[in-house]
Amino acid sequence: MASSSTPSALSSTANAAGSGVSTPAFSPLYQQIKGLILHSLQHGEWKPGEVIPSEMDLAARFRVSQGTVRKAIDELAAENLLMRRQGKGTFVATHAERQVQYRFLKLTPDTGDAGEEGPAQRTILECKRSRASADVARALQVRTGDPVIQARRILSFAGVPTILEDIWLPGQAFKGLTAEQMAEYQGPTYAMFELDYGVRMVRADEKIRAVLPDEDQAALLLVSQQTPLLSVERLAFTYNDVPMELRKALYRTDTHHYHNALS
Structure with a gap:
């Protein structure tokens, strides 16, 4: 299950030149939220065809704004991993559709x-x-x-x-x-x-x-x-x-x- 703590937007990677100095590698926050949602999909928290929590609930769970969650869901929908249904919510895409x-x-x-x-x-x-x-x-x-x-x-x-x-x-x-x-x-x-x-x-x-x-x-x-x-x-x-x-x-x-x- 994805963690409920706030994801860090900063990680350290070793310097490619081998100097031993760590350099920050930035990942947009919505991409980290996308990764957490993918983790939940991969581990079966939400099954194909099931509705996922609302943007408000996911924002509270991950302690980020609804706009950040919406951007992550937009990308997952564009990749046919999630499907938005007007007035019904967002569902896990399924090959039965x-x-x-x-x-x-x-x-x-x-x-x-x-x-x-x-x-x-x-x-x-x-x-x-x-x-x-x-x-x-x-x-x-x-x-x-x-x-x-x-x-x-x-x-x-x-x-x-x-x-x-x-x-x-x-x-x-x-x-x-x-x-x-x-x-x-x-x-x-x-x-x-x-x-x-x-x-x-x-x-x-x-x-x-x-x-x-x-x-x-x-x-x-x-x-x-x-x-x-x-x-x-x-x-x-x-x-x-x-x-x-x-x-x-x-x-x-x-x-x-x-x-x-x-x-």
Whole structure:
């Protein structure tokens, strides 16, 4: 839980030149309040979809002005971590909300729109407990050999297999996850992670390149090995940049394209 004491706006850092003299490093007060709110979100004080205390209550808790709290909340809302609702308060953003439901799903049909097409049909090929390889361990910031959940699934549109995904999750955070659970949950996968495991993905880094599939991948996507596919490697993070999912996906782009709106 965040401390109720007033955060200090001044911290000392060692002189970069190595002189041994400490130099002050200033952090705006609202940024420190933002950090305290993030700490409470990360540790589950307020769950996804729940209302957080009012600006007045938070100002009293942290012993700062309401304006300082408001500026911190404004930034968190701009980052889609909190959502303001007129007359109702400020809520923890959740992937169950339609406006954030598809933040990381950007495949768009060439004709029509994603809303008309409807959600993808999911086929879970496997979901098992395994040991982290060196590459997976590095990405998820765990030790090589630590337990991870490894899943593979196909996403289809109109019965056509379009996306092949391999997913790795930290074993401790997602203990007990099964293929049946992934298959039966009808909403967004990230909403299931929130509801069942208390893990909210808040941002992701992605690497995109064009590749040719191997024999197994081509068979699963019903294409030839000479068909170019879009490879998307995603590392998704929860609060405070803690990595919680590594996902490697292959996209068919004969009827869909990968869409990213920049602002």
